[in-house]
Every structure is written in structure tokens, then in C-alpha cells.
Amino acid sequence: MPRLLPLLLAGAALAGCTVGPDYQRPATPGSTAGWVEPGTPGAVDLAWWNRFGDAQLSALVARAIENGPDLAEAEARLAEARANRSAVAGTNLPTVTAKGSATENVLSRNGQLPIGQIPGFQREFRLFDGGFDASWEIDLWGRHVRQDQAANAREEAALFARRDVMLTLIAEVARNYLDLRNAQATAATAKATAEADTDLARLTRLRFDAGETSRLDAETAEGAARASAAAVPDAEASATAAAYRIATLVGSTPEDVGAMLRAPAPLPASPDEILVGVRSELLERRPDVRRAERELAAATADIGVATADLFPRFSLFGSIGQQARNPGDLFSSDSTRLQIGPSISWPIFSGGTIRAQIRGADARGQGAAARYEKAVLGALSDSETAINRFLNARIAAQEAGAALEREQAAFSLAERRVASGEDDRLALARGRKAVLVAERRESDAAARKAQAAVALFKALGGGWS
Incomplete structure (x- = not known):
């Protein structure tokens, strides 16, 4: 038998092949074209949250990366994938198992062996056994190669999933x-608007009492004052809810972060220019696309694993140890036992199960290919949409800022007219209300621009590194 082992190993090396399809990354439609939207060329800013110039925002991002429960869950899944990859790699190596036993044995007098007719053979005896069993499967058809490929691809997919969670x-x-911050600004403006509407209602009521206006105007002004007052608690509730959501994201209790964030602060100024990079590099940067591509690679390797079940499996096994009836004889050379040789296992008939499993693996591969294509198209669409929204939000913010400047200029003119006696205080109150409305619109436009900037940064795939 020792003479046969080198021949068997040499035959395995010569005859071995890897069944199943070899993975090739699919071509990505539209990835080589330029941007449809007129984005600003230049390298994508990876640490984009610092572009808002808000130290507290940057600190919260760092805290979320350090303590966020979503990221901790993704870390655990990555650790699981790495452990699975190590487990699969271990199947390529020989396995060695230590065994030992000490048994009391009683043989049947009426069994297959005529115990009573064999001189010196005892029916009852003890048996002590200890040694090692070893086995190694020869990978003739590339089953282990495909298993390694699938496990490595799934580990990489888990890594990109973690990066996607971080982004x-x-x-x-x-x-x-x-x-x-927008809700806090809304609350402040709502309070000022409520005060302005209350003053406007008071002046309108005075004119009604003097017979200079109708009851309808007075009631309308008082209704507007009450509506403005009602907007204050809604805005304050929105600010509190946002603070509590941030606490969850950074892995803290509401009272830990909420108190720190409740102090009003201005809305961070979003950048006016966002560099969008080269469109062909987008798919390499987007972790969701990279994850889908790695899952497709794993599914392709699984087809080879399933296909290998059609062919025979060859293994080498061996067992060596000491066996004796008395413990004192275990270390004697006469107690040595040895068994070594090849084995073969071939599912000649399985009722079509193996071929059905291959078809199932192939279908899962087709599904993974469809998900990858969807991820690519979605990434391209998200990015183009985000660029368009940011550019339009920037225009809207500029127009809202210009409208605010005009209302402030009109209010300054109203103040001069009232001071010179050319107009009454009711016109001044109306001018003040118009400025507050313009301020609210300008703040909302700035918030939409900032949110559009965040959406664009995320769509470009920056931040996970």
C-alpha cells in the first residue's frame, strides 16, 4: 500500500480540474460615459461632513462610527464571514483526530462466533484502545477551490456591507x-412671527374700533396670530425628536445627547460646490455596488461546488494506535494497530437531487447577476438625481436669499416712512411680518440645499473609508 500512495497522489495532480464556471465580472452599462448632469469635476471629498464647518456635527459623526449599534451589527457579520472563510480553508487540510477508549466487553455464546468451542478464548474481557485517525480528501474536481472562492467573496461582501452601513x-x-438645526430655526422664526402677528392683530383691532377697517380684517388678523402661536410647539417637538434620533444613531441614551443638542445653534452652511469625480470611478467607490458584485462572485463559485457532487470523491485515510486487553501491554510493539488506504465515494444514483441542486445554484447566480445590474443602474441613477437636486436646490437657495434681501430693504423703507409720518404702524407691522416670512423661506431653502448636499455626497460613495 505505501507504494500505491505516490501513484495515487500523482494521478490526482494530473487528473484534477475545476468544474463549474469561472467568474468574470460583468460589464457595467453606462459606466464609461460622462455625467449627464453638469456636475463639477474633481476628486470626491471622502470626509465630506467636515465641509459643513460644524464642529459638533463632526464630533457626532466620529461618535457614531465609534459607538453606533448599526455599525456594531455589521462588524459582527463581518467577523462571522471571516470565521466561515477560515473554516472553509481548514477543510483543505488533512484532519487528525485523537481517540481513546476503555471498554468492558461480553460476547454472546449464541452469536456468530462459537465462543465456547475456541480454546483459551474468554467471553468477557476488557479492551483498551488509543491512537490517531487521519483523513484527507483529494480535490480532483476543484470542490475546495470553489468553496474557497465563495467564502472569500462572501467575506469581501460582508466588508463592503459594513462600509455601506458606515456610509x-x-x-x-x-x-x-x-x-x-432647521427645526430650531423654525421654532425661533415661529415665535417671532407669532409676536408680529399678535402686534398686527392688535393694530387691526384698534383700527376696527376706530371704524377704519372691517370686522373681517380684525378676525382674520387674530386668527393668523393664533395659528402662528400654534406653530411654535410643533417646531420644538420636531427639534426634540431629531435630537433623540441622533442619540440612537450614536449609541447613546436620549438624556445623554438630547440635553447637549437642545441648545439652539445655527444651521450649518452647506458648500456651494461639490466635486463629483469621474463617473467611471463611481461604481468602484459605491460599497453597495461592490457588495452586489462580490455576492455574484460567491454565487458563481457555488455553482462549481454543486457541480462537483456529480463526480466521485477520493480520500486517503489512516489510523494508528495501540490496542490491548491489559493497560500494561499498551506500550508494547505487539499492541500496535495500523490501517491506511484510499477510499472512494460516488453518488451514482441520487434521484436527480444533485442536478436539481445545480439548477438551483445556477438560478441563484442569475438572481445575483440581476441584483448586481440593479445596483449598478441604481447607483448611476441616484448620483445623477442627486446632482440635479443639489444644483436646483442651490438655485432655489440663492433666489430665497435674494427675496429676503428685497423684503429687508422694503422693511427699512417702511421704517423711514413711518418715522417721517408718511405711513402708519400697521404698514410697519406688515413689513416686519413679510421679512419673517422671507426669513422662513430662506431658512427652508438653505436646509433643502444642505440636505441635497448630504444626499449627493452619499450617492457619490464618499465617507466609508
Whole structure:
């Protein structure tokens, strides 16, 4: 038998092949074309949240990366994938098992062996056995190669899934922080508007009492004052809710972060220019696309694993140890036992199960290919949409800012006219209300621009590194 082992190993090396399809990354439609939207060329900013110039936002992002529960869950899944990859790699090596036993044995007098007719043979005896069993499967058809490929691809998919979670987490922290500051600005403007509407209602009531206006005007002014007052608690509730959402994202209790964030602060100024890079590099940067591509690679390797079940499996096995009836004889050379040789296992008939499993693996591969194509098209669409929204939000913010400047200029003119006696205080109150409305619109436009900037940064795939 020792003479046969080198021949068997040499035959395995010569005859071995890898069944199943070899993976090739599919071509990505539209990835080599330029941007449809007129984005600003240049390298994508990876640490984009610092572009808002808000130290508290940057600190919250760092805290979320350090303590966020979503990221901790993704880390655990990555650790699981790495452990699975190590387990699969271990199947390529020989296995060695240590065994030992000490048994009391009683043989049947009426069994197959005529115990009573064999001189010196005892029916009852003890048996002590200890040694090692070893086995190694020869990978003739590339089953282990495909298993390694699938496990490595799934580990990489878990890594990109973690990066996708990180990118989403950073974007959610930024979005909720902007919601918080915008809600605080809304609450402040709502309070000022309520005061202005109350003053306007008071002046309108005075004119009604003097017979200079109708009851309808007075009631309408008082209704507007009450509506403005009602908007204040809604805005304050929105700010509190945003603070609590941030606490969850950064892995803290509401009272830990909420108190820190409740102090009003201005809305961070979003950048006017966002570099969008080269469109062909987008798919390499987007972790969701990279994850889908790695899952497709794993599914392709699984087809080879299933296909290998059609062919025979060859293994080498061996067992060596000491066996004796008395413990004192275990270390004697006469107690040595040895068994070594090849084995073969071939599912000649399985009722079509193996071929059905191959078809199932092939169908899962087709599904993974469809998901990858969807991820590619979705990434391209998301990015183009995000560029378009940011550019339009920037225009809207500029127009809202210009409208605010005009209302402020009109209010300054109203103040001069009232001071010179050319107009009454009711016109001044109306001018003040118009400025507050313009301020609210300008703040909302700035918030939409900032949110559009976050969406664009996320769509470009920056931040997970």
C-alpha cells in the first residue's frame, strides 16, 4: 500500500480540474460615459461632513462610527464571514483526530462466533484502545477551490456591507443634525412671527374700533396670530425628536445627547460646490455596488461546488494506535494497530437531487447577476438625481436669499416712512411680518440645499473609508 500512495497522489495532480464556471465580472452599462448632469469635476471629498464647518456635527459623526449599534451589527457579520472563510480553508487540510477508549466487553455464546468451542478464548474481557485517525480528501474536481472562492467573496461582501452601513450611518447623522438645526430655526422664526402677528392683530383691532377697517380684517388678523402661536410647539417637538434620533444613531441614551443638542445653534452652511469625480470611478467607490458584485462572485463559485457532487470523491485515510486487553501491554510493539488506504465515494444514483441542486445554484447566480445590474443602474441613477437636486436646490437657495434681501430693504423703507409720518404702524407691522416670512423661506431653502448636499455626497460613495 505505501507504494500505491505516490501513484495515487500523482494521478490526482494530473487528473484534477475545476468544474463549474469561472467568474468574470460583468460589464457595467453606462459606466464609461460622462455625467449627464453638469456636475463639477474633481476628486470626491471622502470626509465630506467636515465641509459643513460644524464642529459638533463632526464630533457626532466620529461618535457614531465609534459607538453606533448599526455599525456594531455589521462588524459582527463581518467577523462571522471571516470565521466561515477560515473554516472553509481548514477543510483543505488533512484532519487528525485523537481517540481513546476503555471498554468492558461480553460476547454472546449464541452469536456468530462459537465462543465456547475456541480454546483459551474468554467471553468477557476488557479492551483498551488509543491512537490517531487521519483523513484527507483529494480535490480532483476543484470542490475546495470553489468553496474557497465563495467564502472569500462572501467575506469581501460582508466588508463592503459594513462600509455601506458606515456610509448610511454618517449620512443619517448629518441629515438628522440638519433637521435639528432647521427645526430650531423654525421654532425661533415661529415665535417671532407669532409676536408680529399678535402686534398686527392688535393694530387691526384698534383700527376696527376706530371704524377704519372691517370686522373681517380684525378676525382674520387674530386668527393668523393664533395659528402662528400654534406653530411654535410643533417646531420644538420636531427639534426634540431629531435630537433623540441622533442619540440612537450614536449609541447613546436620549438624556445623554438630547440635553447637549437642545441648545439652539445655527444651521450649518452647506458648500456651494461639490466635486463629483469621474463617473467611471463611481461604481468602484459605491460599497453597495461592490457588495452586489462580490455576492455574484460567491454565487458563481457555488455553482462549481454543486457541480462537483456529480463526480466521485477520493480520500486517503489512516489510523494508528495501540490496542490491548491489559493497560500494561499498551506500550508494547505487539499492541500496535495500523490501517491506511484510499477510499472512494460516488453518488451514482441520487434521484436527480444533485442536478436539481445545480439548477438551483445556477438560478441563484442569475438572481445575483440581476441584483448586481440593479445596483449598478441604481447607483448611476441616484448620483445623477442627486446632482440635479443639489444644483436646483442651490438655485432655489440663492433666489430665497435674494427675496429676503428685497423684503429687508422694503422693511427699512417702511421704517423711514413711518418715522417721517408718511405711513402708519400697521404698514410697519406688515413689513416686519413679510421679512419673517422671507426669513422662513430662506431658512427652508438653505436646509433643502444642505440636505441635497448630504444626499449627493452619499450617492457619490464618499465617507466609508
